[in-house]
Amino acid sequence: MSSAEKITRDANGKLIVPDHVIIPFIEGDGTGPDIWRAARTVINGAVEHVYGGRRKIEWKEIPAGEKGYEQTGQWLPEQALEIIREHVAAIKGPLTTPVGKGIRSLNVTIRQALDLYACVRPVKYVEGVPSPMKHPEKINMVVFRENTEDVYAGIEWQSGSPEAQKVIAFLRDEMKADLPETAGIGVKPISEKNTKRLVARAITYAADNGYPSVTLMHKGNIMKFTEGAFCTWGYEKAKESFAGITVTEDEVYKKYDGKAPEGKIVIKDRIADMLFQQVLLRPDEFGVIATPNLNGDYISDALAAQVGGLGMAPGANIGDKCAVFEATHGTAPKYAGLDKVNPSSLILSGAMMLDYLNWTEAADRIRQSLGETVKSGNVTYDLARQIPGSRTVGCSEFANAIVETIGRMEDDS
Numbered sequence: 001m002s003s004a005e006k007i008t009r010d011a012n013g014k015l016i017v018p019d020h021v022i023i024p025f026i027e028g029d030g031t032g033p034d035i036w037r038a039a040r041t042v043i044n045g046a047v048e049h050v051y052g053g054r055r056k057i058e059w060k061e062i063p064a065g066e067k068g069y070e071q072t073g074q075w076l077p078e079q080a081l082e083i084i085r086e087h088v089a090a091i092k093g094p095l096t097t098p099v100g101k102g103i104r105s106l107n108v109t110i111r112q113a114l115d116l117y118a119c120v121r122p123v124k125y126v127e128g129v130p131s132p133m134k135h136p137e138k139i140n141m142v143v144f145r146e147n148t149e150d151v152y153a154g155i156e157w158q159s160g161s162p163e164a165q166k167v168i169a170f171l172r173d174e175m176k177a178d179l180p181e182t183a184g185i186g187v188k189p190i191s192e193k194n195t196k197r198l199v200a201r202a203i204t205y206a207a208d209n210g211y212p213s214v215t216l217m218h219k220g221n222i223m224k225f226t227e228g229a230f231c232t233w234g235y236e237k238a239k240e241s242f243a244g245i246t247v248t249e250d251e252v253y254k255k256y257d258g259k260a261p262e263g264k265i266v267i268k269d270r271i272a273d274m275l276f277q278q279v280l281l282r283p284d285e286f287g288v289i290a291t292p293n294l295n296g297d298y299i300s301d302a303l304a305a306q307v308g309g310l311g312m313a314p315g316a317n318i319g320d321k322c323a324v325f326e327a328t329h330g331t332a333p334k335y336a337g338l339d340k341v342n343p344s345s346l347i348l349s350g351a352m353m354l355d356y357l358n359w360t361e362a363a364d365r366i367r368q369s370l371g372e373t374v375k376s377g378n379v380t381y382d383l384a385r386q387i388p389g390s391r392t393v394g395c396s397e398f399a400n401a402i403v404e405t406i407g408r409m410e411d412d413s
Contacts, residue, residue: 002058003020004018004020004021004022004058005018005020005021005022006018006021006022006086006087006088007021007022007087007088007089007357008088009088013320015088015356015357015358017357017358017359019051019054019055019056020055020056020058021055021056021057021058021357022057022058022059022060022087023057023058023059023060023087023089023090023091023353024059024060024061024062024083024084024087024090024091025040025059025060025061025062025090025091025092026061026062026064026065026080026090026091026092026093026095027061027065027067027093028065028092028093028094028095028327028331029065029066029067029093029094029095029096029331029333029336030094030096030330030331030332030333030335030336031093031094031331031332031333031335031336031338031340031341032065032093032094032095032327032331033093033336033337034335034336034337034338034339034340034341034343034395034396035093035327035341035342035343035345035346035395036093036346037395037396037399038343038346038347038395038396038398038399039091039343039346039347039349039350039399040059041396041399041400041403042343042347042350042366042370042399042402042403042406043057043347043350043353043354043362043366044056044057045402045403045406045407046354046362046363046365046366046369046403046406047354047359047362049365049403049406049407050361050362050365050406051359051361051362055359055362060083060087062080062083062084062090063077063080064076064077064080064092064095064106065095065096065106066096068080075106076106076109076110081110081113081114084110084114084322084324085114085321085322087322088321088322088323089322089323089324089325089353089356089357090322090323090324090325091324091325091326091346091349091350091353092110092324092325092326092327093326093327093346094326094327094329094330094331094332095107095331096331096333107326108152108154110317110324111147111148111317111324112147112148112153114317114319114321114322114324115148115319115320115321116147116148116317116318116319116322116323116324117146117147117148117194117197117198117318117319118144118145118146118147118198118201118202118317118318118319119143119144119145119146119147119293119296119300119315119316119317120142120143120144120145120205120315120316120317120318120352121142121143121145121296121300121303121304121313121314121315121316121328122141122142122143122314122352123139123140123141123142123143123300123303123304123306123307123313124139124140124141124307125137125138125139125140125306125307125308126307126308126312126344126370126371126374127371127374127375128371128374128375128377128387129307129308129312129374129383130308130383130386130387131306131307131308132305132306133280133283133306133307135283136306136307136308138283138284139279139283139303139306139307140284140287141279141283141286141287141288141289141303142205142209142211142287142288142289143288143289143291143296143299143300143303144198144199144201144202144205144288144289144290144291144296145291145292145293145295145296145297145300146190146194146195146198146230146290146291146292146293146296147293147317148194148293149189149190149191149194149292149293150188150189150190150226150292150293150294151186151188151293151294152293152294153187153188153189155186155187155189156184156185156186156187157184157185157186158184159182159183159184160182163185164183164184164185165181167185168181168183168185188223188226189226190226190227190229190230190292192229192233195229195230195233195234195237195292196233196234196236196237196240198290199214199216199233199234199237199238199290200237200241200242201318202214202288202289202290203237203238203241203242203245203246203265203267203288205288206265206287206288207242207245207265211265211287211288212260212265212266212287213265213266213267213268213285213286213287213288214238214246214265214266214267214268214287214288214289214290215268215269215270215275215286215287215288215289215290216230216231216234216235216267216268216269216270216290216291217269217270217272217275217289217290217291217292217295217296217299218230218231218269218270218271218272218291218292218295219271219272219273219295220232220269220271221271226292227272227292227295230291230292231269234267234269234290235248235267235269238267242265245263245264245265246264246265246266246267247260247261247264247265247266247267248266248267248268249266249267249268249269252266272291272295272298272299275289275299276298276299276302279299279302279303279306280306283306300313300315300328301313301328304328308383309382310328310329310345311329311341311342311344311345311380311382311383312342312344312345312348313328313329313345313348314327314328314345314346314347314348314349314351314352315327315328315345315349315352316349316352316353316356318356323353323356325349325350325352325353325356326346326349327345327346327349328345328349329345339394339395339396340380340381340394340395341380341382341395342379342380342382342383342395342398343380343395343398343399344370347366347370347399347402348366348367348370350366351363351364351366351367354366365406365409366402366406368409369402369403369405369406369409370402372405372409373398373401373402373405376401376405377389377390377391378390378391378393378397378398378401379391379392379393379398380392380393380394380395380398
């Protein structure tokens with residue numbers, strides 16, 4: 001009989017993580033099984049080497065995506081969501097989502113059904129990874145993307161449908177809006193409550209991890225009552241709950257001669273299109289970025305491109321009750337089963353999961369060893385074709401190389 005236990009919380013909401021813990025996983029579609037096997041190898045290897053058997057993970061599979069449909073007739077069975085709620089932390093590979101038709105995004109559904117309101121995406125350069133930037137080492141940002149509303153709320157109606165025509169008629173007749181009769185209609189909700197809890201988590205993260213600033217990214221010059229309100233509410237939350245540790249950029253220039261006081265986090269905002277330019281030209285001026293859903297999707301992928309692409313970008317969806325860690329890229333079905341693709345996104349997401357469990361020693365060792373493996377030149381095809389003198393290895397071989405590096409580091413420590 002297994003001695004593994006679930007994660008629980010104490011009366012104050014703090015995680016209680018047993019040394020032998022059950023963690024659910026969703027293998028994913030397309031290349032999901034390939035990268036999941038690699039990620040599991042690395043996570044298990046790090047936990048074993050660092051803790052010497054004192055801690056370990058028992059993995060519990062959740063049927064979802066194509067496998068869930070085959071087994072249950074549902075792409076995302078309610079049982080899958082209940083297992084995540086019950087076990088608090090889970091990890092997943094990429095899931096299939098058709099474009100313009102068919103089922104709704106399973107990724108979005110998981111986030112909204114579990115109220116995982118903060119999509120957290122760290123973007124930091126791994127030495128040796130090819131980059132289009134002259135100084136990719138300056139990139140060290142963490143995007144906090146609001147996960148539950150904005151256009152991702154899924155409130156939309158197809159062009160020509162009775163629902164769209166009804167909404168158009170209301171907007172024309174009652175609100176005096178001028179729009180075509182054949183328009184498709186979508187609604188963009190952004191709320192004070194959801195904005196403030198996202199910004200609070202972003203500021204807390206900056207304080208806990210030594211980031212000097214939190215930037216509110218928005219398009220409030222155009223969408224004044226949604227994205228503009230996001231910006232306003234973000235500043236309000238900083239003042240309401242973090243006055244002792246924050247200062248606005250405006251105050252820095254007016255009161256402190258342009259230099260932030262020691263120990264203060266600067267709260268600033270940038271128009272979305274301007275920020276895309278500034279993270280290219282002056283990346284070291286930005287640390288944590290808090291933003292509505294769609295902006296966050298765009299900026300996190302754009303930043304990932306600066307450090308080598310989505311294959312190197314981890315991600316987490318975190319709420320007050322549970323969290324799901326995931327690869328940030330798609331399923332790449334043409335490579336499914338070939339043991340070929342780069343598993344680094346899911347491996348690094350696994351490191352984020354270990355951070356969440358407070359198993360930070362193993363998490364740090366994964367990140368260090370992945371970097372050392374890349375520098376050794378034994379890399380998957382996507383990196384090898386850009387690194388002169390490198391050797392192309394498969395997905396599983398790359399994972400095994402990381403575990404070997406972890407072992408060497410433990411022997412040397």
